[in-house]
Amino acid sequence: MSPAETIGRIASRCRAKRSLAALNGSLSENTGAIMTNAALDRAKFIIFPPVIPYSALAIACLLQWLAPLGVVENIDLDWRIGLCATIVVAGLAVAAAGHRALVRHGTNVNPLRPTTALVTDGVFRRTRNPLYVGVSVALCGIALIFALDWMLILIVPACVILHFAVVRREELYLEQKFGDAYRRYRERVPRYFAGN
Numbered sequence: 278m279s280p281a282e283t284i285g286r287i288a289s290r291c292r293a294k295r296s297l298a299a300l301n302g303s304l305s306e307n308t309g310a311i312m313t314n315a316a317l318d319r320a321k322f323i324i325f326p327p328v329i330p331y332s333a334l335a336i337a338c339l340l341q342w343l344a345p346l347g348v349v350e351n352i353d354l355d356w357r358i359g360l361c362a363t364i365v366v367a368g369l370a371v372a373a374a375g376h377r378a379l380v381r382h383g384t385n386v387n388p389l390r391p392t393t394a395l396v397t398d399g400v401f402r403r404t405r406n407p408l409y410v411g412v413s414v415a416l417c418g419i420a421l422i423f424a425l426d427w428m429l430i431l432i433v434p435a436c437v438i439l440h441f442a443v444v445r446r447e448e449l450y451l452e453q454k455f456g457d458a459y460r461r462y463r464e465r466v467p468r469y470f471a472g473n
Contacts, residue, residue: 318391318454319388319389319390319391319392319450320388320392320443320446320447320449320450320451321446321449321450322388322442322443322446322447323442323443323446324438324442324443325388325389326388326409326439326443329435329438329439329442329443330412330413330416330435330439332435333416333428333431333432333434333435334416334419334425334428336427336431337420337425337427337428337430337431338425338427338428340427340431341424341425341426341427341428345426346426346427347424347426348426349420349421349424349425349426349429350424352421352424357421357422357424358422360421361418361419361421361422362418362422363418364414364415364417364418364421365415365418365419365422366418367414367415367418368410368411368412368413368414368415368416368417368418369411369415370411371400371404371407371410371411371414372407372408372410372411372412372415373411374399374400374407374411375399375400375401375406375407375408375411376408377399378396378398378399378400378401378407379396381399382394382396384396388443388447392450392451392454395451395455395458395459395462397462397466401466402466403466403467404466404467404468404469404470405448405462405463405466405467405468405469406444406468406469409439409443409444409469410469410470413432413435413436413439416428416432416435417429417432420432444468448463448468
């Protein structure tokens with residue numbers, strides 16, 4: 278192969294690589310635009326919602342191990358297990374009912390994905406946030422069953438963080454997405470429990 282042919286081949290390969298790079302860049306930009314649009318159609322929460330209760334539980338277990346308070350363990354174990362198991366089951370039932378209602382209406386349960394329907398029936402007639410209410414109630418029951426004094430303390434800041442970092446932002450998103458339908462729903466149904 279002559280030097281001219283070698284240079285020609287190299288130049289041809291370089292042009293092909295530039296064309297391929299340009300095509301890849303164009304595809305990346307288009308894909309990025311699609312991903313950006315999908316990412317925009319969701320609540321702008323600060324913390325991924327499940328991280329909050331799971332972190333509170335993990336921190337409570339660690340603190341219970343490092344510096345146990347010993348208050349809840351003084352309550353009779355049989356009484357604790359009997360009553361608190363009911364609390365856990367009730368909390369999980371509320372969360373599960375909320376999950377089922379979302380699935381039944383074909384909307385996303387995952388908060389990273391767009392909400393496609395405003396669900397206002399079932400457990401959503403009683404609370405606008407059954408998943409968060411249910412998990413919080415279940416965590417209180419778990420704290421009592423396993424004598425996690427720290428969980429009973431940490432549930433308060435966890436709920437405050439959940440309220441401001443997630444729930445308020447989800448409400449803004451739902452109001453922007455569903456407008457008057459969401460505003461009417463918000464007026465009828467409490468955020469968490471009756472009276473709030």
